[in-house]
Amino acid sequence: MKKELAGRIALVTGASRGIGRAIAIALAGAGADVAVNYRSKADEARKVCREIEKLGRRGIAVQADVGRTTAVAGLVERVQREFGTVAILVNNAGVGRMRTIEEITEEDWDEMLAVNLKAAFLATQAVLPAMRAAGWGRIINISSVAAQMGGVVGPHYAASKAGILGLMRYYAAHLAREGITVNAIAPGPIDTDMLAALPQLRPDLIPVGRLGTAEEVADAALMLARNGYITGQTIGVNGGRYIS
Ligand code: NAP
Numbered sequence: 717m718k719k720e721l722a723g724r725i726a727l728v729t730g731a732s733r734g735i736g737r738a739i740a741i742a743l744a745g746a747g748a749d750v751a752v753n754y755r756s757k758a759d760e761a762r763k764v765c766r767e768i769e770k771l772g773r774r775g776i777a778v779q780a781d782v783g784r785t786t787a788v789a790g791l792v793e794r795v796q797r798e799f800g801t802v803a804i805l806v807n808n809a810g811v812g813r814m815r816t817i818e819e820i821t822e823e824d825w826d827e828m829l830a831v832n833l834k835a836a837f838l839a840t841q842a843v844l845p846a847m848r849a850a851g852w853g854r855i856i857n858i859s860s861v862a863a864q865m866g867g868v869v870g871p872h873y874a875a876s877k878a879g880i881l882g883l884m885r886y887y888a889a890h891l892a893r894e895g896i897t898v899n900a901i902a903p904g905p906i907d908t909d910m911l912a913a914l915p916q917l918r919p920d921l922i923p924v925g926r927l928g929t930a931e932e933v934a935d936a937a938l939m940l941a942r943n944g945y946i947t948g949q950t951i952g953v954n955g956g957r958y959i960s
Contacts, residue, residue: 727753864960
């Protein structure tokens with residue numbers, strides 16, 4: 717049976733672990749070849765590629781610190797050279813270093829905004845020329861319930877994740893006629909390494925009574941990758957923590 721995303725090339729930033737890893741594997745399961753970007757955990761990224769290959773798809777691990785402008789350009793250039801036009805871009809890479817009002821510095825702000833927000837802008841701009849020429853594309857930005865509620869990580873995190881939503885809306889409005897949908901997913905507390913560093917997000921504080929799984933977020937990403945009529949939306953995957 718032909719898979720729905722067969723022949724599509726996906727690039728998932730921050731796909732060596734957690735939510736990005738689950739999204740990369742889900743997209744491969746639907747037929748896409750997937751570029752697995754990572755910052756430092758090369759072994760983990762290679763393991764994800766092996767999972768992708770077991771599904772009969774091509775996987776490539778590409779190191780790039782997306783907080784660096786030149787690295788983002790190099791990442792997209794390499795994926796396009798080795799695989800072809802990126803049809804599905806998932807801007808997932810993110811950092812969540814907690815800082816209180818008393819602790820936060822300008823440096824904390826700049827680092828977080830570079831990785832969590834500017835990288836999504838740069839990667840989107842880099843993939844768009846070929847995506848527009850192809851007349852088909854899916855851009856999925858991973859935001860957070862922190863964009864909607866403030867959250868616990870800090871003002872820099874909440875602002876970066878809210879910025880992702882504005883970015884998504886602009887591109888969605890301007891690309892709708894070109895076969896390109898742009899959406900965001902706003903996860904609540906998901907059981908990953910990032911969350912392990914935030915012990916105050918206890919499962920009993922979540923209305924459904926547990927943390928979410930990376931696979932539950934990947935389900936939403938897969939739906940957005942398949943669907944051509946959903947654009948400009950923020951999909952909450954949050955266990956009822958934020959009810960919109
Ligand atoms: P995670 O387990 O900490 O994994 C982070 C991933 O991003 C890793 O693959 C890491 O690569 C990569 N990464 C980090 N900084 C990078 C950089 N500068 N350049 C390239 N890759 C980078 O995080 P997660 O929980 O899966 O979170 C994924 C996304 O979901 C983030 O945007 C996060 O803000 C968002 N989110 C998470 C939650 C949650 O509860 N977990 C909730 C809402 C939103 P290495 O392995 O090489 O370090």
